[in-house]
Amino acid sequence: MDMKKYLADLEKLVNIDCGSNVPEGVQEVTEFFKKELENDWLLKVYPQNDGKNPVLVAKNRDSEDIDLMFLGHNDTVFPKGTVPAWSYKLEGNIATGAGVYDMKSGVLSMIEVAKEFKDEDITIALVMNTDEEISSRYSRPVIEEVGKNAKYAMVFEPARKNGNAVIERKGLVKYKVEFFGKSSHAGNYPQEGINAILEASRWVTEISKLHNWDIKNSLNVGLIEGGSGVNIVPDYACIKFEGRSHQVEFFETIRKTMEELKANPLVEGIKVELEEIGYRPPLVLNDKSATLRDLFDESKAEMGIKYDWEVAGGCSDGNFLGVLGVGVVDAVGPVGGEAHSKNEYLDISTIEERIDLAKAVVRKMIDRKII
Missing domain, CATH: 3.30.70.360 (Alpha-Beta Plaits)
Known part of the structure; x- marks a missing residue:
């Protein structure tokens, strides 16, 4: 992967004030990803909340039946005016800035994974909303509409600071x-x-x-x-x-x-x-989620990656999918910590590792005809 481009894009995105209640900011981020995907993906923008909280849906082909769904959000919890006083900074392997960990890096990572498989004989859908930090009040119908015909989903929320991913949520x-x-x-x-x-x-x-x-x-x-x-x-x-x-x-x-x-x-x-x-709704482990979890466990063992699965008290948009019977794994993005605070950070040394892990899992799903 082109890490130089990834980090340049990350800096640009983090330096946009894009709290859930900053319409011009979340619209700018949505436009960024539209341009990133418009040449190879079928795009649709849902103007939720009178256009203040758009949802971008990208598919590799025109089908309502989704084999694999990727979820990420383009908003942050931070108010307008945060970025001028706290812009992107990279020192060694540690990047800081508003939303660098939660979850601009995750969205960039999921797009990197999706691009690897866009020409495969499967249907992939990317869903990127801009109101996740306010409980996805406006985007929920879109997520459920796309998700009702999905088999599996990966939520690219960031991994825990200890590297763990999430298999269930309250x-x-x-x-x-x-x-x-x-x-x-x-x-x-x-x-x-x-x-x-x-x-x-x-x-x-x-x-x-x-x-x-x-x-x-x-x-x-x-x-x-x-x-x-x-x-x-x-x-x-x-x-x-x-x-x-x-x-x-x-x-x-x-x-x-x-x-x-x-x-x-x-x-x-x-x-x-x-x-x-x-x-x-609660995100509860189902048979398909267990299948996806086991594929991650198999792949990370092969790659020498060590982490465990957690049951989380916090929620994500994956909660909407589990109740529909979709197999969901969550927090498969890069590692960092201190989300929702001025101490938020991202360990950039984990970016490529987590991308490669997700790619390995998707490859197994295709080769074994799980999707």
């Missing part, structure tokens, strides 16, 4: 709950007020009881707001929380708990509005 649900009360003077007319914060506090207490780490079910209230002064009965409050589990039943328990709380408020006259703002 599912996730996120909610926004708003409370509408009535303001009044807290000294003179407290009885006329309807305290939104009081009701929100009850919700925080009750739903937090669902957190049970003994069975690896987590629930975290991460944001809360409300009120405008200590002498005013607050007429508005809002909480945002997430639940994570390997069991879909946990998400149903959360929903039922919220319905009960809404139907039986502590504060008389309060109005409550619920909004699901993110969902990913």
Whole structure:
């Protein structure tokens, strides 16, 4: 492979402000990959979220039946203005910068792998979205539409800092709950007020009881707001929380708990509005995923690469595919660490190794007529 070009492309991409909520940035990255693929691939851009979060789908031939699907995302978690103060830097084997590890390197790697097999008698689909870091709220229908007819998928999210890949992931649900009360003077007319914060506090207490780490079910209230002064009965409050589990039943328990709380408020006259703002089903090992995992194990043993498989608490777009019966392996990109922080880094010495490993697996899949 042309490592010089790879690193030049990586620098260019990392130096684009392309957080999920930076439309001009994610559009620029999407255009970059369109130009990279337009001569040899069939391309379609889905203008999700009114064009603010486009999804690029590339296929090597015109078919709805997909033998192998590659997934990657072109957005980062970082806000607009991050890059000028924190641009790409390479020192020795360590590259740093916004999204260098999560996951510009992974997208470049998956394209490098896909190009190797574009002329084979299989159908390959590349899906690159720009809202993964906000739970793929807009791209999920596209991923599921392509994935419903897919046999296998590799998700090129980065490998763990210890080199491990991922075979299963927890599912996730996120909610926004708003409370509408009535303001009044807290000294003179407290009885006329309807305290939104009081009701929100009850919700925080009750739903937090669902957190049970003994069975690896987590629930975290991460944001809360409300009120405008200590002498005013607050007429508005809002909480945002997430639940994570390997069991879909946990998400149903959360929903039922919220319905009960809404139907039986502590504060008389309060109005409550619920909004699901993110969902990913659990990624659970199936027979096809096991087949793909075993091929990776066989290939890495032959190549002298050592790493293990992890069950992750974090989610990826692979979660959407597992529930469709697709065989999925995840985190097959290069090694690095400290994603979502200013300490994010990529070990460039692992780039070619992980690309070659993925290529070896695809070659086995073709030769053994798995695809």
